[in-house]
Amino acid sequence: QSALTQPPSASGSPGQSVTISCTGTSSDVGYYNHVSWYQQHPGKAPKAMIYDVTKRPSGVPDRFSGAKSGNTASLTVSGLQPEDEADYYCTSYAGDFYVFGTGTKVIVV
Amino acid sequence: QVQLQESGPGLVKPSGTLSLTCTVSDDSISNINWWSWVRQPPGQGLEWIGEISQPGDTKYNPSLKSRATISIDTSKNYFSLNLGSVTAADTAVYYCARHSGRHFGDWGQGTLVTVSS
Numbered sequence: 738q739s740a741l742t743q744p745p746s747a748s749g750s751p752g753q754s755v756t757i758s759c760t761g762t763s764s765d766v767g768y769y770n771h772v773s774w775y776q777q778h779p780g781k782a783p784k785a786m787i788y789d790v791t792k793r794p795s796g797v798p799d800r801f802s803g804a805k806s807g808n809t810a811s812l813t814v815s816g817l818q819p820e821d822e823a824d825y826y827c828t829s830y831a832g833d834f835y836v837f838g839t840g841t842k843v844i845v846v
Numbered sequence: 847q848v849q850l851q852e853s854g855p856g857l858v859k860p861s862g863t864l865s866l867t868c869t870v871s872d873d874s875i876s877n878i879n880w881w882s883w884v885r886q887p888p889g890q891g892l893e894w895i896g897e898i899s900q901p902g903d904t905k906y907n908p909s910l911k912s913r914a915t916i917s918i919d920t921s922k923n924y925f926s927l928n929l930g931s932v933t934a935a936d937t938a939v940y941y942c943a944r945h946s947g948r949h950f951g952d953w954g955q956g957t958l959v960t961v962s963s
Contacts, residue, residue, distance in 0.1 A: 828949070834905060
């Protein structure tokens with residue numbers, strides 16, 4: 738199985754929005770509504786920001802939102818804040834295993 | 847709030863076996879259905895290794911299945927990873943994680959394992 742495809746980087750100014758795509762196949766992203774997104778700051782463990790495509794874990798700001806269309810999922814961060822600068826990874830359940838995305842570095846300029 | 851802590855040797859020789867343990871605190875390992883191992887080579891992305899359920903059912907990344915073994919000890923509240931025939935490509939930070947449904951809700955801090963002679 739191949740990793741899900743994400744853009745290497747995305748950027749925005751404070752207060753702006755940024756959207757990250759995550760492209761898989763009809764066997765993972767396109768088939769299951771179990772896409773999740775993780776934020777990772779340097780040297781830290783990943784943190785779940787979105788699960789089951791659109792749901793937010795308790796404590797995650799509503800500035801983070803998720804969506805899916807066909808084989809592509811997306812994460813939108815609205816009202817960018819400096820602390821949102823991090824690496825973001827998508828993951829999809831694919832039946833008997835999970836596949837991660839290639840990762841996107843979000844830069845707050 | 848559950849806490850997960852990885853432990854094990856930080857250095858493993860090529861062709862040897864990497865062995866890690868994830869100790870779970872403030873929650874019973876029997877309460878949640880699935881527990882996973884995830885790794886991240888230096889400067890690279892995340893890779894799911896495999897998962898285990900409290901009854902002991904396991905699933906593995908097809909790319910690692912022949913080398914990885916995950917086990918669980920409910921009496922000691924931990925689960926373990928053994929990865930055999932390691933090479934330099936297995937050098938990574940290894941994380942353990944607790945599932946919440948079909949996502950990884952809680953993570954350990956990670957432990958770096960280097961494969962080198």
